Amino acid sequence: xxxxxxxxxxxxxxxxxLNQVPLYQRLAAPCREKGxxxxxxxxxxxxxxxxxxxxxxxxxxxxxxxxxxxxLEKKQVELERTSGTSxxxxxxxxxxxxxxxxxxxALQLNSxxxxxxxxxARRVTVVSPMCSGEICxxxxxxxxxxxxxxxxxxxxxxxxxxxTDSALGRMAEETLAWEPAFLDVDPVYGVLxxxxxxxxxxxxxxxxxxxxxxxYLSVLHRRILERVFKVPVFNLYGSTETGHLIxxxxxxxxxxxxxxxxxxxxxxxxxxxxxxxxxxxxxxxMPLIRYAIGDLARMDSRQNLELHGRSRDAxxxxxxxxxxxxxxxxxxxxxxxxxxxxxxxTATEQxxxxxxxxxxxxxxxxxxxxxxxxxxQLGDGxxxxxxxxxxxxxxxxxxxVLPRRNG
Numbered sequence: 001x002x003x004x005x006x007x008x009x010x011x012x013x014x015x016x017x018l019n020q021v022p023l024y025q026r027l028a029a030p031c032r033e034k035g036x037x038x039x040x041x042x043x044x045x046x047x048x049x050x051x052x053x054x055x056x057x058x059x060x061x062x063x064x065x066x067x068x069x070x071x072l073e074k075k076q077v078e079l080e081r082t083s084g085t086s087x088x089x090x091x092x093x094x095x096x097x098x099x100x101x102x103x104x105x106a107l108q109l110n111s112x113x114x115x116x117x118x119x120x121a122r123r124v125t126v127v128s129p130m131c132s133g134e135i136c137x138x139x140x141x142x143x144x145x146x147x148x149x150x151x152x153x154x155x156x157x158x159x160x161x162x163x164t165d166s167a168l169g170r171m172a173e174e175t176l177a178w179e180p181a182f183l184d185v186d187p188v189y190g191v192l193x194x195x196x197x198x199x200x201x202x203x204x205x206x207x208x209x210x211x212x213x214x215x216y217l218s219v220l221h222r223r224i225l226e227r228v229f230k231v232p233v234f235n236l237y238g239s240t241e242t243g244h245l246i247x248x249x250x251x252x253x254x255x256x257x258x259x260x261x262x263x264x265x266x267x268x269x270x271x272x273x274x275x276x277x278x279x280x281x282x283x284x285x286m287p288l289i290r291y292a293i294g295d296l297a298r299m300d301s302r303q304n305l306e307l308h309g310r311s312r313d314a315x316x317x318x319x320x321x322x323x324x325x326x327x328x329x330x331x332x333x334x335x336x337x338x339x340x341x342x343x344x345x346t347a348t349e350q351x352x353x354x355x356x357x358x359x360x361x362x363x364x365x366x367x368x369x370x371x372x373x374x375x376x377q378l379g380d381g382x383x384x385x386x387x388x389x390x391x392x393x394x395x396x397x398x399x400x401v402l403p404r405r406n407g
Contacts, residue, residue: 001265001274001299010262011038013281014289023052023060024289047266047277047292050082050090053241057091061286068093077285082240083128083395092241093286099243102260102282106244107211109255110234116208121181125153126171126189127214128396143174152178158396160192161356161389168196179206183229186214187221188340188398194228195339195358207231213238215397216309218329220338224358237307239293241286242278246305254305264290265297271321273298273308296324313401315345315378323377325401331373337362342390343374345404350381357386 015038018028027048031041052060058068071077075096082090100119108114146153154171157163171193175183183190183204190210197204210225213236225233237254238244242261249255256263260282265274276295280288296308308314309325316322328343341355353374362370367384374382392398 001268002263007039007262009258009281010042010279014038014042014279014287017287017289020063021061021287022056022063023048024287027289042290045290047290048288049292049294050088050241053090053092053286053288054088058093058286061093071285080240083397089395090241093283095283095285098283102243102257105259106236106238106247106257109247109257110250112232112250113209113234117181120150122150122178122206123152123182123184123211124175124178124180125151125184126155126193127153127184127186128158128189128392129153129156151184152180155189155193158392160189160392163192165196168193169200172197172200172202175204176202180204181206181208183207183210185210185212185225186397187212187217187225188215188392191221191224191339194225198228204229209234211236213244216307216325216329216400218340218400219332220335220340223336224339235307242280242288242291242293243282245278246307252304254307256305265299266292269321271298272300273322273324275311296326309400313399313403315401315403316405317378318348327377328374328401331370331377335362335366335370337366338370340390340398342398342400342402344402347381347404349379351378351383353382353384354387354390355384356388356390361386 018024018038018041024045027045028041031044036044062068068077072079078094078096080092080094082092104119107117141156146156152174154174157167175193190212207229209231210229210233212221212225212233217233217235222233232250234248234250235254236244236248237246244257245261245263246254246256260280262279262281264277264279266277268274273296276293276297278288278291278293280291294311296311296314298306298308300306306326308327314322314324315328332338332341337358337360339356339358341353344352344354346352351374371382371384390398
């Protein structure tokens with residue numbers, strides 16, 4: 001199923017890459033042997049994964065007469081890496097300036113943002129700090145080292161549940177002084193800063209909206225961010241390797257950034273949920289053709305796109321459809337008093353929900369409603385347990401659902 005309507009753009013961009021890029025020269029060889037031209041060949045191309053990106057990188061993307069050192073010297077490209085949350089960290093080749101341009105395109109899909117924010121608008125970034133190659137922060141980088149253009153990064157620790165009031169105070173103070181038009185947050189990190197601001201009675205007078213990206217935005221996270229900052233919270237979806245693909249449009253729907261990528265759904269199940277497949281259109285140095293991004297999505301009856309989280313985090317249920325991250329998270333609708341959670345599968349039909357309470361925690365009625373919602377999906381083998389701390393992955397990101405098959 002195609003989720004984008006720009007197939008003509010796919011042909012004009014992708015057809016040359018099948019002949020020029022070593023990886024796709026190899027993958028398209030069976031098409032050439034059958035005499036198939038584009039677009040007939042497109043649907044027969046195998047899906048690629050991060051393994052295909054890593055294998056023989058960067059020669060799998062660069063023509064024989066192109067050298068990476070020359071591209072770097074001319075500042076035509078930059079080298080980045082994926083976070084490594086879902087599998088081994090993967091090297092990436094991104095056009096210089098490409099990240100900012102594709103992000104700006106995605107933001108313009110939201111009519112509320114498009115009429116209010118300029119490219120140079122100030123932002124504060126509150127996300128999991130990343131390592132580059134073998135270099136990681138040790139100690140606290142100077143304020144000036146955390147400024148990139150109009151963006152200020154305020155946190156330098158990937159363990160937000162261990163943040164002290166001193167660290168949070170510094171982050172809040174820097175945020176107030178920067179006077180951001182918006183916050184760019186990993187939802188868990190953003191929520192913990194928000195709760196500190198709420199405890200201390202701190203308001204951000206210049207703030208116009210919160211942009212949530214980097215990982216799945218829970219209904220719990222959205223509710224807290226909206227309550228504390230009293231501005232709209234918008235979901236922006238994508239990945240480091242593909243760019244930002246889907247943006248909340250400001251009217252309750254999700255819009256596809258068609259200039260950045262062409263999207264498909266593959267292996268659609270009886271619920272209409274399938275694997276999201278991405279063909280990038282704007283990064284000529286490392287184009288991804290029919291890339292299995294590892295996430296699930298569905299087009300609902302109103303033709304609204306629903307994001308369902310990582311495919312590896314979906315729970316397999318004997319004799320029943322798989323349960324996605326989005327379907328688990330829906331169980332928390334209307335439940336107050338919880339900051340964050342992780343549902344762990346401990347046996348085939350046994351589950352343990354760890355949750356971090358907010359203040360005194362959920363009211364008995366909310367906790368009972370939550371338990372009933374989870375049991376309706378998973379059966380009676382669900383235990384709820386309050387904790388003070390939930391650990392992130394080595395990448396600094398959090399997983400809401402941890403099926404038993406994944407550890």
